[in-house]
Amino acid sequence: MSTPSSAPNRPLSPFMLGQYYRFQLTSVLSFLHRLTGVGLSLGAALLALWLIALAGGPWMYAAVARHLTAWYGQVLLFGFTWALMYHLGNGIRHLVWDFGYAFSMKAVYAGGYIVAAASLLLTAAVWALAYAI
Amino acid sequence: MSLRSPLGRARGLGSAKQGVHHFWVQRVSSAALVPLSLWFVFSVARLHGADYAAVKHWVSAPSVAVALVLFLATLFYHSMLGVQVVIEDYVGHEGARLASLVLSKFVHAILAAASIFAVLKVALG
Numbered sequence: 001m002s003t004p005s006s007a008p009n010r011p012l013s014p015f016m017l018g019q020y021y022r023f024q025l026t027s028v029l030s031f032l033h034r035l036t037g038v039g040l041s042l043g044a045a046l047l048a049l050w051l052i053a054l055a056g057g058p059w060m061y062a063a064v065a066r067h068l069t070a071w072y073g074q075v076l077l078f079g080f081t082w083a084l085m086y087h088l089g090n091g092i093r094h095l096v097w098d099f100g101y102a103f104s105m106k107a108v109y110a111g112g113y114i115v116a117a118a119s120l121l122l123t124a125a126v127w128a129l130a131y132a133i
Numbered sequence: 134m135s136l137r138s139p140l141g142r143a144r145g146l147g148s149a150k151q152g153v154h155h156f157w158v159q160r161v162s163s164a165a166l167v168p169l170s171l172w173f174v175f176s177v178a179r180l181h182g183a184d185y186a187a188v189k190h191w192v193s194a195p196s197v198a199v200a201l202v203l204f205l206a207t208l209f210y211h212s213m214l215g216v217q218v219v220i221e222d223y224v225g226h227e228g229a230r231l232a233s234l235v236l237s238k239f240v241h242a243i244l245a246a247a248s249i250f251a252v253l254k255v256a257l258g
């Protein structure tokens with residue numbers, strides 16, 4: 001018989017992934033919403049740092065901007081752009097659900113594909129605006 | 134009749150009737166963040182290549198400063214609510230959970246106050 005113990009002597013969930021647990025678009029997108037949410041919270045701290053540096057004067061601003069304009073800073077900002085666009089699109093999907101719509105399997109998958117595609121398109125549009133125009 | 138012990142209730146391990154409020158303000162902040170985030174990202178993209186003076190000039194415009202303050206306030210509020218849920222989901226130990234919840238609230242409040250003050254300083258200074 002099983003007795004409750006604080007350290008169960010059995011495999012925990014990560015071992016299920018891939019082998020026994022089949023990934024689906026729905027679960028991956030759900031997970032990404034949380035991941036991008038937490039990522040964006042860190043991005044918000046970076047945004048605060050940028051504004052504080054701007055208020056701190058040209059010296060302090062240059063010290064921060066130097067990293068943001070370097071290649072790794074641009075890669076990071078590109079990642080934040082996609083995270084925001086994805087989280088925003090999927091957030092709207094959440095709000096639609098909250099009103100009780102789009103719960104059929106078909107609508108859930110269609111919404112998932114639309115949000116994934118829109119996040120890529122919007123990210124491309126933002127960076128085209130930055131670099132090409 | 135409640136089967137919960139008075140101690141259980143006092144420690145807050147039950148409904149404090151705040152769930153609906155949390156749900157609602159999370160949704161309202163989400164709705165507000167849709168236009169604010171899109172405005173912010175596309176505006177900053179257009180600042181690409183701008184130097185210190187140009188960025189300062191952008192932030193100083195009254196409409197931009199007001200929109201930035203609204204964006205920052207909504208963003209940190211929404212982030213605080215969101216991170217709270219993540220902590221509640223993953224941090225099992227009661228003491229660690231309480232400590233991380235309080236820490237998250239403090240950090241969010243400090244970042245919100247400091248960044249909004251920075252915008253006002255640039256815009257008014």
Ligand code: HEM
Binds near residue numbers: 088
């Ligand atoms: C701008 C920066 C943003 C940050 C830092 C942020 C952060 C977060 C975090 C940390 C969570 C918790 C994740 C979870 O519980 O799984 C969350 C949830 C949520 N976010 Fe955002 N978010 C942002 C923008 C937005 C936008 C623009 C929307 C637009 C609709 C949005 C809609 C939502 C919704 C609906 C939830 C709740 C999801 C659920 O019920 O599981 N967020 N956000």
